[in-house]
Amino acid sequence: MDTLNVFDFLDRIIALIKEENVLNPQETDRVIEYEDPEDLKIKIDFSLTESCANLDELEAICRNVIKYSIKTNSGKFHNQLYGGTDLFGLGATWLSESLNTNQHTFEVAPVFTLIERSVIEEVKHVVGYEEGDGLFSPGGSISNMYGMVLARYRLFPETKTKGLSGLPTLVAFTSEEATHWLGIGTDNVIKIKTDDLGRMIPEELERQIVLNKSKGCVPFFVNATAGTTVVGAIDPLDEIAEICNKHKLWLHIDACYGGTLLLSKNHRQRLGASHRSDSFAWNPHKMLGAPLQCSIFITRQNNILHECNSASAGYLFQQDKFYDVSYDTGDKSIQCGRKVDGFKLWLMWKVRGSVGFQSLIDNALDCANYFKNKISKLEGFRLVQKNFETSSVCFWYIPANLRGKKEDEEWWQKMNNVAPAIKEKIVKSGKLMVGYSPLLHRGMYNFFRMITTCHPVPTYSDMDYVIAQIQHFEKAL
Amino acid sequence: MDTLNVFDFLDRIIALIKEENVLNPQETDRVIEYEDPEDLKIKIDFSLTESCANLDELEAICRNVIKYSIKTNSGKFHNQLYGGTDLFGLGATWLSESLNTNQHTFEVAPVFTLIERSVIEEVKHVVGYEEGDGLFSPGGSISNMYGMVLARYRLFPETKTKGLSGLPTLVAFTSEEATHWLGIGTDNVIKIKTDDLGRMIPEELERQIVLNKSKGCVPFFVNATAGTTVVGAIDPLDEIAEICNKHKLWLHIDACYGGTLLLSKNHRQRLGASHRSDSFAWNPHKMLGAPLQCSIFITRQNNILHECNSASAGYLFQQDKFYDVSYDTGDKSIQCGRKVDGFKLWLMWKVRGSVGFQSLIDNALDCANYFKNKISKLEGFRLVQKNFETSSVCFWYIPANLRGKKEDEEWWQKMNNVAPAIKEKIVKSGKLMVGYSPLLHRGMYNFFRMITTCHPVPTYSDMDYVIAQIQHFEKAL
Numbered sequence: 001m002d003t004l005n006v007f008d009f010l011d012r013i014i015a016l017i018k019e020e021n022v023l024n025p026q027e028t029d030r031v032i033e034y035e036d037p038e039d040l041k042i043k044i045d046f047s048l049t050e051s052c053a054n055l056d057e058l059e060a061i062c063r064n065v066i067k068y069s070i071k072t073n074s075g076k077f078h079n080q081l082y083g084g085t086d087l088f089g090l091g092a093t094w095l096s097e098s099l100n101t102n103q104h105t106f107e108v109a110p111v112f113t114l115i116e117r118s119v120i121e122e123v124k125h126v127v128g129y130e131e132g133d134g135l136f137s138p139g140g141s142i143s144n145m146y147g148m149v150l151a152r153y154r155l156f157p158e159t160k161t162k163g164l165s166g167l168p169t170l171v172a173f174t175s176e177e178a179t180h181w182l183g184i185g186t187d188n189v190i191k192i193k194t195d196d197l198g199r200m201i202p203e204e205l206e207r208q209i210v211l212n213k214s215k216g217c218v219p220f221f222v223n224a225t226a227g228t229t230v231v232g233a234i235d236p237l238d239e240i241a242e243i244c245n246k247h248k249l250w251l252h253i254d255a256c257y258g259g260t261l262l263l264s265k266n267h268r269q270r271l272g273a274s275h276r277s278d279s280f281a282w283n284p285h286k287m288l289g290a291p292l293q294c295s296i297f298i299t300r301q302n303n304i305l306h307e308c309n310s311a312s313a314g315y316l317f318q319q320d321k322f323y324d325v326s327y328d329t330g331d332k333s334i335q336c337g338r339k340v341d342g343f344k345l346w347l348m349w350k351v352r353g354s355v356g357f358q359s360l361i362d363n364a365l366d367c368a369n370y371f372k373n374k375i376s377k378l379e380g381f382r383l384v385q386k387n388f389e390t391s392s393v394c395f396w397y398i399p400a401n402l403r404g405k406k407e408d409e410e411w412w413q414k415m416n417n418v419a420p421a422i423k424e425k426i427v428k429s430g431k432l433m434v435g436y437s438p439l440l441h442r443g444m445y446n447f448f449r450m451i452t453t454c455h456p457v458p459t460y461s462d463m464d465y466v467i468a469q470i471q472h473f474e475k476a477l
Numbered sequence: 478m479d480t481l482n483v484f485d486f487l488d489r490i491i492a493l494i495k496e497e498n499v500l501n502p503q504e505t506d507r508v509i510e511y512e513d514p515e516d517l518k519i520k521i522d523f524s525l526t527e528s529c530a531n532l533d534e535l536e537a538i539c540r541n542v543i544k545y546s547i548k549t550n551s552g553k554f555h556n557q558l559y560g561g562t563d564l565f566g567l568g569a570t571w572l573s574e575s576l577n578t579n580q581h582t583f584e585v586a587p588v589f590t591l592i593e594r595s596v597i598e599e600v601k602h603v604v605g606y607e608e609g610d611g612l613f614s615p616g617g618s619i620s621n622m623y624g625m626v627l628a629r630y631r632l633f634p635e636t637k638t639k640g641l642s643g644l645p646t647l648v649a650f651t652s653e654e655a656t657h658w659l660g661i662g663t664d665n666v667i668k669i670k671t672d673d674l675g676r677m678i679p680e681e682l683e684r685q686i687v688l689n690k691s692k693g694c695v696p697f698f699v700n701a702t703a704g705t706t707v708v709g710a711i712d713p714l715d716e717i718a719e720i721c722n723k724h725k726l727w728l729h730i731d732a733c734y735g736g737t738l739l740l741s742k743n744h745r746q747r748l749g750a751s752h753r754s755d756s757f758a759w760n761p762h763k764m765l766g767a768p769l770q771c772s773i774f775i776t777r778q779n780n781i782l783h784e785c786n787s788a789s790a791g792y793l794f795q796q797d798k799f800y801d802v803s804y805d806t807g808d809k810s811i812q813c814g815r816k817v818d819g820f821k822l823w824l825m826w827k828v829r830g831s832v833g834f835q836s837l838i839d840n841a842l843d844c845a846n847y848f849k850n851k852i853s854k855l856e857g858f859r860l861v862q863k864n865f866e867t868s869s870v871c872f873w874y875i876p877a878n879l880r881g882k883k884e885d886e887e888w889w890q891k892m893n894n895v896a897p898a899i900k901e902k903i904v905k906s907g908k909l910m911v912g913y914s915p916l917l918h919r920g921m922y923n924f925f926r927m928i929t930t931c932h933p934v935p936t937y938s939d940m941d942y943v944i945a946q947i948q949h950f951e952k953a954l
Contacts, residue, residue: 006564007500009828013568014491022575023484032587037804040587046595048823052830058565061827062572065820068588072577080585082814085577087483088535091490093574095539097768098499100549100562107904108557110509110517111545118523138615138770141812149658163662164641178811180785181626183660185640291574293615293816308657318914320894320923322901327514334655335618337559339770343542346525350538351486353529417797424799427584437795446797 005055012059020066023087024456025074030430032070040068070433073455075462079433081229081257081392083453086289088351089344093291096344102337103136104330106323109340113327116342122349123282124298126262128275133305134298135333136341140256141178143281143297144223146334148172148182150279150299151221151250153308160308171212173205174223174252188217194442197385198233200224206243222249226271227258230437230449232390234258234270241276253277256295258390260287260454263354264361270389275300284345287364287391288357289455294341305332360454367458368393371450375467379403380474384447393450394437397422399474416445418477425473432469482532489536497543500564501933502551507907509547517545547910550932552939556910558706558734558869560930563766565828566821570768573821579814580613581807583800586817590804593819599826600759601775603739605752610782611775612810613818617733618655620758620774621700623811625649625659627756627776628698628727630785637785648689650682651700651729665694671919674862675710677701683720699726703748704735707914707926709867711735711747718753730754733772735867737764737931740831741838747866752777761822764841764868765834766932771818782809837931844935845870848927852944856880857951861916861924870927871914874899876951893922895954902950909946 016022021029035043044064053061071077073084096112106113120134137143152159156167164170164183171188172179179189190212193204209219222244224235237253244251253274259282261267262274274280279299284290299305310331319325330336349357368391375381375395380403384394399418405411419436426432435449450466452458493499498506512520521541530538548554550561573589583590597611614620629636633644641647641660648665649656656666667689670681686696699721701712714730721728730751736759738744739751751757756776761767776782787808796802807813826834845868852858852872857880861871876895882888896913903909912926927943929935 009565010500010568010571013571017572017575022572023487035587036800037583037587037591040591044588044591046591046823048595048599048826048831050831052833053827058824058828061824062568065572065588066576069576070578070585070587072585073575080579082577082579085574088486090574090577091487091539094487094490094571095494095499095542097562097567097570097574098494098550099543099546100559100567100768101547102557102559102769106514108547108549108910110512110514110547111521111542114514114517114521114523118525122525138619138816139812139814142615142619145658159660159662160657161662161664163646163657163665164660165644165646165662165665167642169640169642180637180640181622181811182658183636183641185636185638185642187638188640188642291577292579292814318897320897322897322904323513334658335616337616337769339615346523347535347538349525350530351535354525354527356529420795420797420799427799433585 009055009058012055013062016059016062016066020063022066022071023073023090025071029071029074031074031076031433032427032430033068034428034430035068043068075456075458076432076465078451078466079435081286081451082292083451084289084455085291086348086455089290089348092344092347096340101340103340104328104333104337106327107321112340112343113329115346116329119342119346119349120296120298123296127280127298129298129300131302132298132300133302133332134296135305135329136338137295137297138335138339139293139295140254140281140283143256143295144252144254145178145182146297147223147250147252147279147281147299148179148184148221150301150304150308151252154250154301154304155218155220169217171217171219172221172223173208173219174221175225194233197387197389198228198231198442200235200240202236202239202243205240209243209247209249219247219249221252223252223254224277226253226255226274227390229257230392230439231385231394232257232388232392234389237271237273237276241273250279251277252279252281254281256281256283257286260284260361261390263288263357265358266362267365287361287453289453290345290348293339294345309334360457364391364452364454364458367460367463368452370460371452371463371466374463378467380471384444391452394447395450396447397470397474399477412445419446419448421477422470422473425476426469429473432466434466486532486535489532490539493536493539493543497540499543499548500550500567502548506548506551508551508553508910509904509907510545511905511907512545520545552933552935553909553942555928555943556912558763558928559769560928561766561932562768563825563932566767566825569821569824573817578817580817581805581810581814583804584798589817589820590806592823593806596819596823596826597773597775600773604757604775606775606777608779609775609777610779610809611773612782612806613815614772614774615812615816616770616772617731617758617760620733620772621729621731622655622659623774624700624727624729624756624758625656625661625698627778627781627785628729631727631778631781632695632697646694648694648696649698649700650685650696651698652702671710674864674866675705675708675919677712677717679713679716679720682717686720686724686726696724696726698729700729700731701754703730703732703751704867706734707869707916708862708871709734709865709869711866714748714750714753718750727756728754729756729758731758733758733760734763737761737838738867740765740834742835743839744842764838764930766930767822767825770816771822786811837934841868841929841931841935844937844940845929847937848929848940848943851940855944857948861921868929871924872927873924874947874951876954889922896923896925898954899947899950902953903946906950909943911943
């Protein structure tokens with residue numbers, strides 16, 4: 001396989017991306033060409049062998065990879081909190097992947113180091129932190145873990161050297177799943193009751209703090225969410241900040257989904273008290289459409305990111321360099337190498353400006369609002385809650401044969417099967433991808449969760465299409 | 478900014494990558510165009526504003542990003558354990574970034590799910606595991622953390638729910654820096670003495686295990702390294718496995734760097750006992766040249782990855798889907814979403830075959846060997862150790878004015894400044910990037926660390942060039 005062929009392959013990849021409409025799926029293109037796993041194994045030979053494929057075989061493989069992959073850039077994909085990619089961000093990844101370097105030192109990433117700094121400064125500004133620090137991480141779970149680890153370190157700096165053994169039981173108030181990695185058992189993770197819009201009830205939080213203290217446990221971390229995974233609820237940040245202040249608890253805001261709203265003057269007040277938090281996580285790869293992965297963690301506290309995480313590994317991060325080594329970020333991070341994820345957001349920001357971001361966000365929310373208003377007047381559709389706070393519109397679809405019946409347990413059991421059954425039909429038709437979920441702790445059976453994101457730029461017509469597909473596939477039940 | 482412009486931008490990015498030789502730097506191209514951070518801020522406007530850039534401005538920005546970034550695809554980059562990128566892997570990332578999806582469910586990543594499975598199965602086969610499980614993670618630190626978390630879970634499954642509070646002090650034998658996140662304090666991380674090739678001394682390991690048990694601590698995890706960061710040492714895996722077996726300790730092998738050797742029949746015996754480990758981490762983004770990030774974690778134990786990490790979050794990973802949900806990997810992972818990193822390695826493997834990988838690896842090691850043999854005969858060069866085990870050749874360069882002198886503390890203090898001083902000159906000239914490091918725990922002052930990787934495919938002439946540059950820049954001291 002000589003050099004010429006490799007460059008030829010790169011050209012073919014670009015040609016394929018264009019020919020197959022990967023970035024601009026057409027109205028007639030399917031969002032998915034569904035095959036069961038066992039059938040897909042027949043369509044594509046996944047095995048790895050001793051021998052090599054030639055360029056034509058490789059092209060055929062890539063064509064099949066495209067054919068059977070989900071077209072998230074299609075206006076028919078509303079299945080996740082992310083959607084398609086901002087194509088300017090995509091161009092940035094093509095370039096940064098070609099430059100193939102890591103974020104850990106200025107030495108190997110001079111431009112990307114200053115870009116990360118610039119983006120972090122701007123995000124701190126948007127959130128309202130006057131001081132502090134931050135970095136890009138490989139996703140929301142890890143960004144949230146940074147918050148929890150710093151919270152613990154502030155209260156018990158000796159955990160860094162002594163570990164958790166011998167400490168009292170630490171208690172966190174969060175719905176975060178990754179706590180067990182950190183040695184905080186899931187029993188010590190208290191979920192706080194929510195109101196009928198899915199928002200944490202501040203009085204419940206305070207009651208739990210007092211209760212857990214009285215048991216001899218040590219509360220150390222409160223996670224407020226701005227944009228919950230299912231209904232997109234935004235917790236009452238100001239009241240929670242007040243309670244954290246009173247009890248001297250670290251307040252982390254998981255704004256992985258909802259943080260994007262801060263970039264729109266028309267919607268940012270929903271996260272108005274963000275600046276009162278100690279740390280904040282935001283995933284521009286969700287609503288804003290930065291290519292996956294793009295997650296930011298910031299903290300209002302100076303130096304703590306370095307103090308908590310530095311290993312002072314002289315063999316990794318030499319201190320006798322000829323430049324100012326405070327530009328090296330490797331000792332702040334739990335990872336040694338990090339992808340240069342900041343570049344794509346930075347380039348998107350450069351080309352669109354805050355103004356451009358705002359109009360994309362406003363459009364996504366306007367479409368969500370249009371969708372909500374429309375289904376609220378249509379027979380068979382029932383909103384899970386009257387208002388949405390991020391861009392998630394949740395609703396039940398009641399098929400004709402269940403309408404007007406007594407809504408007893410048996411009726412709900414039937415309703416519970418409706419969303420999965422319609423989804424199966426829709427997905428197998430290739431016409432649409434939209435998610436569903438129950439919220440069992442709120443006594444709610446399966447309902448649809450319709451998400452709008454900034455990319456591909458949604459339209460009212462896309463919204464109408466979703467409604468029409470659900471109505472159409474009811475008949476196939 | 479309309480759609481047409483975006484596609485125009487993508488074409489310009491591809492054109493720029495070609496025009497600026499990003500993927501094939503020429504002999505006359507610099508590996509780095511060095512500017513101090515403050516100067517670089519003048520060359521590139523890093524600020525983010527309200528307003529938008531137009532396409533021409535954007536192109537100019539990208540041209541500068543390229544100009545001042547490191548050319549890791551140049552034959553002059555030997556600074557890190559990674560180097561340039563396998564261009565077939567790069568093509569894979571261009572495609573997968575365009576498809577913009579996550580690895581967490583079969584639903585949104587049908588092809589990439591089966592690809593990850595196929596690669597994990599093949600890697601298990603190469604390592605010699607007959608059973609087990611695995612996944613791609615965002616880098617070596619996190620892959621190694623997976624090993625430590627599983628080890629702890631096997632010994633004390635209750636840590637998942639109860640946390641570490643109330644447990645005896647757990648002790649790990651590793652040089653891993655990230656332990657404090659997991660609630661294992663750095664004081665409880667025991668570094669084992671090494672021999673004069675930098676390899677863990679098994680008798681020392683056993684002595685420490687017994688000693689720590691006698692103190693009332695509970696050893697639970699041994700990390701053996703196959704390819705240490707500085708000298709590339711490979712620990713005596715068979716003897717360490719024997720000790721772990723005797724004391725019933727989890728053996729994790731950090732083969733992030735050295736794991737690539739397993740793909741060459743000529744070199745794989747150096748990691749011959751890998752199959753005796755309980756878990757194994759390997760970064761194909763290091764020597765093999767998969768685009769960053771590409772890190773694999775596998776374990777020989779069945780089910781434990783799921784049992785330990787599952788959160789059973791019904792709202793994330795619905796169980797009432799119409800396909801076999803055992804294909805969904807989200808509940809095995811500490812991350813909710815994961816990049817589809819497996820695809821690039823899979824495509825590289827498809828096109829090159831095991832046979833192609835072997836010849837690339839053999840060539841990289843042959844060049845390292847050529848380099849080592851050549852400098853061992855040259856005046857002024859002194860090897861840190863006679864043999865290398867992975868692809869790291871470490872050496873001191875003794876400038877003419879220090880040769881033949883008494884090698885006392887003062888002499889070594891002077892020597893300690895040589896590598897940083899030569900490096901500064903070389904980097905500022907743009908001619909070469911090569912790393913240096915001390916190994917203070919072995920009493921060694923700064924020496925050069927020369928790394929060869931599979932990409933760009935190194936040649937003897939590249940090796941001669943490195944030697945000539947170091948000799949040349951001695952004169953500029």
